Amino acid sequence: MRSTIVSFSISIPLVLVSFSSQACSMTMGYRTNERPPLIAASPDNSGLYKHLYEKAAEKIGCKLNVVRGPKKRILKQLKKGTIDFYPGFNFSEARSQYIYFIENGLSGGEMGISLDDYPDIHHLAGLKGSTVLQSLGSPNHVQHLNSVHTYVEPDMTIDRAVKLLKKKRGDFYIYNRASIHYYMKLKQPTGIKLHPNCCGAPRPLYLGFSRHSPYIKEESNPQFQKDLKPSPDNQATQLNKESKAYQLQQALMKMKLSGETDAIYEMYYQ
Numbered sequence: 001m002r003s004t005i006v007s008f009s010i011s012i013p014l015v016l017v018s019f020s021s022q023a024c025s026m027t028m029g030y031r032t033n034e035r036p037p038l039i040a041a042s043p044d045n046s047g048l049y050k051h052l053y054e055k056a057a058e059k060i061g062c063k064l065n066v067v068r069g070p071k072k073r074i075l076k077q078l079k080k081g082t083i084d085f086y087p088g089f090n091f092s093e094a095r096s097q098y099i100y101f102i103e104n105g106l107s108g109g110e111m112g113i114s115l116d117d118y119p120d121i122h123h124l125a126g127l128k129g130s131t132v133l134q135s136l137g138s139p140n141h142v143q144h145l146n147s148v149h150t151y152v153e154p155d156m157t158i159d160r161a162v163k164l165l166k167k168k169r170g171d172f173y174i175y176n177r178a179s180i181h182y183y184m185k186l187k188q189p190t191g192i193k194l195h196p197n198c199c200g201a202p203r204p205l206y207l208g209f210s211r212h213s214p215y216i217k218e219e220s221n222p223q224f225q226k227d228l229k230p231s232p233d234n235q236a237t238q239l240n241k242e243s244k245a246y247q248l249q250q251a252l253m254k255m256k257l258s259g260e261t262d263a264i265y266e267m268y269y270q
Contacts, residue, residue: 024062024244026215028053029074029083037182037268038088042068048268049087052104055264056255060247081212089208091232099208100216100239101232102249105256106265107202110141111177112195113158115165118172121198124148133161133170141174141199158183162192174199181269206232215244 030049034041039049045066057064067074067083077083079098091101112121121127124142131149132142135156142148151170153160158180161173177196184194209216217240224236239246255261 024060024215025065026053026057026062026244026248027065027067027082027084028087029067029069029077029085030087031071031074032068048264051267052106052255052261052264053087055260056248056251059251059255060244062244062248078208078210079212081210081214084210084213084215086208089206091206093230095208096230096235098211100211100218100237100245101206101235102209102239102245103204103232103252103256104207105252105261106205107177108205109177109202110174110199111180112172112174112198113161113165113180114172114193114195116191116193118193121172121195124199126198127172130171131169133164133173159187162187162189166191172198177202178269185269204232209245209248213245215248217243217245 028049030039030045032042035047037047039045039047045068050064050066054064067077069077074083074086078086085102086099087104088106089095089099089101114121119126124145127142127145128147131151133156134140134150134152136152136154138156140150142150151164156173158173158175161170161175164170165173172195180194184192211218218237219240221236221238223234223238225234228234230236239249252261
């Protein structure tokens, strides 16, 4: 009888540990269409996002679950907390009502391309006298420069811009740096030069974590500056250190600092 009791008391912690590791299933939501190489078209969830967040979730004892659907439905689920986070989310004050923004370790921002014989551009003012290719409705990075012209088409793609550069219809094209890296990896166009420092330093990117997720706890942020506009760096709350959302934030930060995130990025973009 005594041996039976001892055996039972030892087995309880093992069961609890096993249950605890299985209980944390963090759900990432994303729309159904593809955005290579970040994510494939539904139902295929492969890509950089799944790779990155599976690694981060594993480090905090969680499994990653991926849910796909129309973006409006995904946003509703984020508001309710039935989806825990969206992998790449731009900040807005409206979204901050139901989203806490966490730096994911990836870099955003723009870069430029030109023909090989074009001078190196380290700031936009260096484009004086040039023609910049641009898609209709996209941000006009040179509108404040009177000496720079633009050539606009309704749906300018990177591939189209490369063709126009080679036809001498324009001198320079500015676009998302990650998308340009991926294009260069796939197409390997000849005679094209990259200008990684033309358009400002790389900017951090963020995931959007649902403020109604069971994995988040928030507390007042003593560093919040009420006289400044809210931003990912100036949020009214901060994550409680006991929450899984905080652990995810720390895991992603350590992955960035160790070079693990950059290594994953290079697998898909370089």
